[in-house]
Amino acid sequence: MSSYLETTKNVYKKAAESPDVGLCCTTTPVWQLPGLSIPKVMLDMNYGCGSTVHPRDLVNDPTVLYVGVGGGMELLQFSYFSRKQGGVVGLDVVPEMLAASERNFKEAEQQNDWFSSDFIDLREGDALNLPVEDSSIDVAAQNCLFNIFTTEDLKIALAEMYRVLKPNGRLVLSDPICDQAMPEELKNDEELRALCLSGALPLSEYIKLITDAGFGTVEIRAKRPYRILDPKHYNTSQRIFIESVEVCAIKDPMPSDGPCVFTGKAAIYFGDEEYFDDKKGHVLMPNQPLAVCDKTAKALADLKREDIYISESTYFYDGGGCC
Structure with missing residues (x-):
């Protein structure tokens, strides 16, 4: 495992064992859905920068893959729309995070009479080598994970998501982006990369990586202010503005004149x-x-x-x- 991935694993091992409310700052309000009660511990462990749960993606009882489970909040939200055994596959490389999610689902069962933990299939695995069959997933999602990867690893992760999606399936992503040049010192800071900051790419580069993976349609669903890296607190000579973006990439055939990107x-x-x-x-x-x-x-x-x-x-x- 690459050293930056090992650092990331350690950061989220700690976050699983002791919820870190300030680890991420979600810029999207938490969905309030009829009959859905989210345990406080899940909210405290909401380690993302946006949301990947969009009801219009989740019609017709979909099979969902969520990579990087966090405290399980988005898995619970997805299962609201896919109430079947194993309808939501949750994948994480950190065993402690999987164990924490499993505990949180038991609490969610007490608060939601419609919910059963067996709606969710938790698996230990790597985003770079998904333990999921080809063309088996309707909606795949990740929140504030892919920006941690180096560009070469990100290409592999996107190719894996493309592989497991059914034709016309949807990949929903939420990540920090930054259109300023990120200093090399920050890019190479493994702790900052693990904290979803210094791996932020320019939006145009982020979208190109997605379309290069084969996705024929890309929707930009939200772009919001996220964080500031300033010279007083970080190794940078200028103030760096980071935004969060929510994107849906659809496994449509690639048009002959290039992808359709909606901004x-x-x-x-x-x-x-x-x-x-x-x-x-x-x-x-x-x-x-x-x-x-x-x-x-x-x-x-x-x-x-x-x-x-x-x-x-x-x-x-x-x-x-x-x-």
Whole structure:
């Protein structure tokens, strides 16, 4: 095992044995769902920077894989939508974290009459070599884990997620990102990498790694302020701004002209005709915004029409798009 991965394992071994409320700072409100009660210990062990639980991904009784179980909160949330034996597979490389989750699920059973611990299949395993069959998972997820990896390991982890997903399956990710240059001293600080800080990549690089793994559609669902690394407290000469991002990558066939990446852009037609049809599958009705991927936004902008407006990226996309 690489030394940085060993450091990471030790950090989360301690966090499993003694919940560390300040270890991460989740930027997404915890889902409040009818009949769902989350034990306080799970909230205290919510070691993520966002959320990977999106109800619209979780229809039709999906089989879910969650890598890096933490205290089990997102596993419990996923099982709310997949109430079947082994419907949610929870994977972690830290045995102590798996044991803590198992204890927490017993408490969750006491608070939720619909929940059974056998809904969740806990497995010890590595994100770089998933103990999961090919094309067996509907929704795979990870929260604040992949930014810990070096670029070469991240490529392997993404390829593994792609392997286990069914066709049209979804990979939901939440990670810190940073569009500033991260100093090498911080990049190589194993403790900071384990704490989900100095491994943060620029968003464009993060998305390219995902699409290079074969995912034909990528949705940016949220981008929020996360942390500051400042010269007073960290080995950096400038203040570094880190954001958290929530992304869904879909195992769609790769389009011949490249992936569809939705960053929250919209096109609005305000001309005099009944509608505008670009003859490529995109029909714009008058003054009705249509969410468009960045590729389509550029193609429409290149037409240089005065009656089509293309918005800037909002980095929030919630379906209803062009492709």
